[in-house]
Amino acid sequence: MDTIGFGQHDHSSCMRAALAAVENYCTEHKLQFTPVRRRVLEILLARHRAMGAYEILDTLRDEGLGSQPPVAYRALDFLVSHGFAHKIERLNAFVACTHPGQDHTPAFLICRNCDAVAEAHAEPSRGMLGRAATDTGFSIEQAVVEALGLCPDCRKGAPACA
Amino acid sequence: MDTIGFGQHDHSSCMRAALAAVENYCTEHKLQFTPVRRRVLEILLARHRAMGAYEILDTLRDEGLGSQPPVAYRALDFLVSHGFAHKIERLNAFVACTHPGQDHTPAFLICRNCDAVAEAHAEPSRGMLGRAATDTGFSIEQAVVEALGLCPDCRKGAPACA
DNA sequence: TTGATAAATGTAACCCTATAACATATCAAC
DNA sequence: GTTGATATGTTATAGGGTTACATTTATCAA
Numbered sequence: 166m167d168t169i170g171f172g173q174h175d176h177s178s179c180m181r182a183a184l185a186a187v188e189n190y191c192t193e194h195k196l197q198f199t200p201v202r203r204r205v206l207e208i209l210l211a212r213h214r215a216m217g218a219y220e221i222l223d224t225l226r227d228e229g230l231g232s233q234p235p236v237a238y239r240a241l242d243f244l245v246s247h248g249f250a251h252k253i254e255r256l257n258a259f260v261a262c263t264h265p266g267q268d269h270t271p272a273f274l275i276c277r278n279c280d281a282v283a284e285a286h287a288e289p290s291r292g293m294l295g296r297a298a299t300d301t302g303f304s305i306e307q308a309v310v311e312a313l314g315l316c317p318d319c320r321k322g323a324p325a326c327a
Numbered sequence: 328m329d330t331i332g333f334g335q336h337d338h339s340s341c342m343r344a345a346l347a348a349v350e351n352y353c354t355e356h357k358l359q360f361t362p363v364r365r366r367v368l369e370i371l372l373a374r375h376r377a378m379g380a381y382e383i384l385d386t387l388r389d390e391g392l393g394s395q396p397p398v399a400y401r402a403l404d405f406l407v408s409h410g411f412a413h414k415i416e417r418l419n420a421f422v423a424c425t426h427p428g429q430d431h432t433p434a435f436l437i438c439r440n441c442d443a444v445a446e447a448h449a450e451p452s453r454g455m456l457g458r459a460a461t462d463t464g465f466s467i468e469q470a471v472v473e474a475l476g477l478c479p480d481c482r483k484g485a486p487a488c489a
Numbered sequence: 490t491t492g493a494t495a496a497a498t499g500t501a502a503c504c505c506t507a508t509a510a511c512a513t514a515t516c517a518a519c
Numbered sequence: 520g521t522t523g524a525t526a527t528g529t530t531a532t533a534g535g536g537t538t539a540c541a542t543t544t545a546t547c548a549a
Binding site for chain 2: 171254255272274276277283285286287288291292293294297298301302303304305306307308309310311312313314315316317320
């Protein structure tokens with residue numbers, strides 16, 4: 166199972182691996198992995214949680230990489246449109262993808278207590294939703310699947326699982 | 328199959344039925360179905376599509392029922408929290424529930440061309456998402472399931488299906 | 490029926506999220 | 520090295536949502 170995001174793991178190596186994968190993908194597909202785009206991805210990877218665009222922008226501003234909203238949104242658009250990051254609609258926030266490069270429909274498990282986010286796979290064309298779509302003649306192109314609840318740590322009674 | 332929302336149907340009777348169901352539910356549960364709350368639900372039922380809070384507020388203002396955002400948001404909170412309406416996260420908009428009173432996890436089919444929305448049932452605890460949750464020890468309390476694509480009418484080449 | 494409590498409304502001000510528009514710079518390829 | 524496309528800098532503004540507080544209306548028990 167490749168659900169990750171809860172529990173401990175070797176963070177610096179997961180970050181390096183993701184960056185390398187994105188770098189390769191961009192080279193292969195002739196995409197410009199510019200400093201701002203790279204830095205935004207790094208920020209998302211480092212925090213390893215859902216971040217608002219303005220929170221990201223604060224960091225960019227501190228580093229002199231840009232100070233106006235479009236700077237952050239443009240970088241995020243690039244990352245999201247190529248599957249390097251995802252938007253969590255429920256939080257109006259963004260997370261780095263945990264398996265960039267692979268074609269996939271992400272599903273998220275969002276902790277309502279500590280805002281931790283884990284990414285899993287969804288198969289929108291299967292199950293009830295797929296059946297409803299087929300029955301009505303609706304063609305699914307994209308899906309938002311986000312579950313809210315309590316992550317393992319917060320269930321264990323941690324008052325606020327940092 | 329109880330996916331509805333695409334295609335024709337007897338609209339005034341579907342609206343009356345929904346209002347009656349909500350009225351009953353409120354009486355039984357001693358909830359105050361006040362004029363503003365009722366009117367907001369009526370507006371959502373009448374338009375039969377996803378509407379932004381400010382769009383609803385415009386109508387309320389025209390009718391002298393309130394002019395500030397909290398008026399609309401409070402009514403919507405009431406409707407959503409009791410399952411009489413749902414929020415479409417992807418659109419930052421709201422729709423009337425098509426089967427109020429019944430306990431359910433809604434899933435939506437959203438047309439990217441004409442913004443029509445159909446409500447279906449989801450079963451978040453089943454399928455891939457449920458497995459991912461079980462595996463990681465995450466407890467799902469709520470789910471957002473929204474598919475984007477083309478509705479039957481728009482697929483048939485209608486340049487903009489009303 | 491009155492008084493206490495809880496629930497709902499009115500209103501002003503504000504915060505967060507996101508995009509439009511336009512000028513400038515940089516890149517990629519011929 | 521010129522050109523066309525792509526990316527960035529910046530200003531202003533649109534859109535969505537909440538806080539806070541005063542006021543009113545409903546509920547229910549004494």
